[in-house]
Structure formats: structure tokens, C-alpha cells
Amino acid sequence: MAASRTLSTFRLLPLPTIREIIKLFRLQAVKQLSQNFLLDLRLTDKIVRKAGSLTNAYDYEVGPGPGGITRSILNASVAELLVVEKDSQFIPGLQMLSDAASGKLRIVHGDVLTFKIERAFPESLKRQWEDDLPNVHIIGNLPFSVSTPLIITWLENVSHRNGPFAYGRTQMTFQKEVAERLTASTGSKQRSRLSIMAQYPCDVQHILTIPGQAFIPKPEVDSGVVHFTPLTRPRIGQPFRLVERVVQNAFQFRRKYCHRGLGMLFSEARRLESTGKLLRLADVDPTLRPTQLSVLHFKSLCDAYRKMCDEDPHHFAYNFREELKQKSEKRG
Numbered sequence: 160m161a162a163s164r165t166l167s168t169f170r171l172l173p174l175p176t177i178r179e180i181i182k183l184f185r186l187q188a189v190k191q192l193s194q195n196f197l198l199d200l201r202l203t204d205k206i207v208r209k210a211g212s213l214t215n216a217y218d219y220e221v222g223p224g225p226g227g228i229t230r231s232i233l234n235a236s237v238a239e240l241l242v243v244e245k246d247s248q249f250i251p252g253l254q255m256l257s258d259a260a261s262g263k264l265r266i267v268h269g270d271v272l273t274f275k276i277e278r279a280f281p282e283s284l285k286r287q288w289e290d291d292l293p294n295v296h297i298i299g300n301l302p303f304s305v306s307t308p309l310i311i312t313w314l315e316n317v318s319h320r321n322g323p324f325a326y327g328r329t330q331m332t333f334q335k336e337v338a339e340r341l342t343a344s345t346g347s348k349q350r351s352r353l354s355i356m357a358q359y360p361c362d363v364q365h366i367l368t369i370p371g372q373a374f375i376p377k378p379e380v381d382s383g384v385v386h387f388t389p390l391t392r393p394r395i396g397q398p399f400r401l402v403e404r405v406v407q408n409a410f411q412f413r414r415k416y417c418h419r420g421l422g423m424l425f426s427e428a429r430r431l432e433s434t435g436k437l438l439r440l441a442d443v444d445p446t447l448r449p450t451q452l453s454v455l456h457f458k459s460l461c462d463a464y465r466k467m468c469d470e471d472p473h474h475f476a477y478n479f480r481e482e483l484k485q486k487s488e489k490r491g
């Protein structure tokens with residue numbers, strides 16, 4: 160094991176630095192693809208160390224760009240690293256890395272939003288959900304333009320145990336501007352829809368803060384590195400889409416009492432009565448603000464809403480935006 164680590168580190172050493180690669184291939188940051196690069200290998204090493212032990216792991220890196228995090232992952236004695244990069248300007252530099260990494264780096268020139276990671280690694284890595292964590296990790300300095308939809312898709316994948324979670328409880332570590340929102344606790348200013356959606360199926364830890372000046376070009380805000388471990392049992396035992404609906408509506412009016420947003424789950428004609436019933440069944444104080452609701456409160460609200468939808472399926476089909484649109488069409 161020690162020999163293979165020395166070998167992989169040794170093979171990466173003679174490569175040009177990331178700065179030299181940027182010059183050599185005339186790489187330029189493209190705003191539309193949210194490109195902010197991490198060039199300091201001490202920092203990328205730290206991010207990778209914080210992801211946990213990667214020895215013999217199968218890693219999936221989203222958006223490797225010029226390859227800073229990629230090098231640190233390869234130096235962590237992984238079995239295989241698969242990277243998916245959309246922008247063709249990075250492929251020759253990554254190819255250079257791959258040549259130096261004795262077959263450990265697989266490069267896919269494609270889009271993370273459509274790439275099927277569940278088919279990419281050996282079947283033998285798959286674990287039962289309740290078993291130990293599989294040796295499969297997702298790592299990345301996520302592109303801002305796709306990060307929120309990507310995180311929501313992954314969280315939905317956790318609940319269906321598919322996508323990257325077809326291997327079991329795959330861990331994820333990524334850099335994100337919204338790290339504080341993902342990890343915000345009950346009552347905090349940063350508490351949002353993302354906090355609940357992330358914290359009900361996973362343990363979420365904010366493990367590192369990265370100052371804006373560490374990126375080239377420098378983004379507007381500092382960002383953080385967040386580590387996700389899916390739970391064997393989610394804290395809310397209802398379907399993802401139902402939870403998403405309740406949480407989204409609750410945060411509709413984040414400064415108002417929670418009954419205002421939750422009321423939007425129900426048609427206007429029965430709003431008052433149905434919202435009252437929901438809050439009574441869930442035993443939640445209607446005058447709490449959305450940010451003051453704990454995951455446990457949301458569990459009760461989702462269970463109560465499920466009960467009401469089972470009694471009357473019209474509730475689940477209702478969309479307040481549709482009702483507003485129809486009304487304004489009638490008036491118009």
C-alpha cells in the first residue's frame with residue numbers, strides 16, 4: 160500500500176503546475192460555466208483530506224477544470240477517479256494528468272446533469288443501504304450555475320437510492336457558496352428550503368471555509384466545503400416530492416408566520432380551514448416563522464399533510480400558481 164502511494168505521488172510530481180497548465184493551454188475562465196479555479200495545491204489537498212480516507216476509493220469529480228482538486232485526489236491513493244467536464248478547453252490538460260496517473264484517471268467530456276454515474280463503477284462496490292458506507296465518493300468544486308439543481312437531484316437520488324446512491328450511502332464533499340444555508344440550524348438567519356432538504360436525509364457538516372481570494376477569478380462571496388453522509392433512515396419518512404412541496408410552501412413567505420406559506424398548499428376556498436387542520440394535526444404553533452421550524456416540525460407537518468392527501472387527493476394536485484393564473488385569466 161505504502162509503495163503504491165509513493166508511486167502515484169511520484170508519477171504526478173514531474174507535471175507542470177496548475178498555473179503552468181493554464182498558461183500552456185491558454186485556459187480562460189468562462190463566466191457562463193461558473194469557472195472559478197483553485198490553484199493552491201495545499202488548499203486542494205486540505206479539501207481532499209477533509210473528505211475522509213480515499214485509499215482505494217472510487218471517486219467521481221464534478222467539473223475538474225484545470226485539475227487542482229483532481230491532482231490532490233490522485234495523490235490520495237484512490238483506486239480510480241472519474242471526472243466529468245463540460246468545457247473542451249480543459250481536456251488536453253486533464254489528458255496530461257491522466258498519462259501521469261498510471262490509468263487511474265478516467266475523463267468524460269460531458270455534462271454532469273445527464274451523466275449516469277450509476278453505470279460507471281464496478282457492480283462489486285454496491286452495498287446494502289444499511290451496511291457500511293461504500294468506498295465511493297463524490298467530490299467537486301461545483302459550478303455555481305448548476306449547483307443547486309444538482310444538489311436537489313442528488314438529494315432526490317438519496318431518497319430513491321439511485322444515481323450515485325445505487326452504490327449505497329455514497330459520501331459527498333463539495334465546495335459551495337451556499338454552504339451556510341445547507342448546514343444552517345433551526346432559528347438561524349441562513350435557514351432555508353435547502354437546509355431542510357439537505358438535513359432530513361443526510362448528516363451535513365460544514366468542514367472548511369474557503370476565502371474568496373483563494374479562487375481565480377475571485378467570486379463575490381466566501382464559500383465553504385460541505386460533507387454529506389446519507390442516513391440509514393431519513394428523518395422524514397415521506398416521499399421526496401411531498402417533503403419538497405411542504406418545505407417549499409413553508410418558505411414561500413420567510414419573514415411571515417409559517418401558516419401563511421403553508422396555507423398555499425390548499426385551495427383558496429378551503430385555505431383557512433385546511434391550514435388550521437394541518438397545523439393542529441402536526442401540533443405546530445402557527446406563529447412560528449419558517450426559519451424557526453426544526454426538521455422534527457417538518458416531519459410532523461409532512462406526516463399530517465400526507466394524512467390529509469390520503470383523505471382527499473385533490474390537495475396534492477393543487478397548485479396555487481395555477482389558481483392565481485386562472486383567476487387573472489377570468490378577470491382579463
Ligand code: SAM
Binds near residue numbers: 223
Ligand atoms: N475543479 C476546478 C477547480 O476547483 O479549480 C474547477 C471548478 S469551476 C468552479 C467548475 C467547473 O465545472 C468548470 O471546469 C466548468 O467548466 C465545469 N462545469 C460547469 N458546468 C458543468 C456541467 N454541466 N457539467 C460538467 N462540468 C461543468
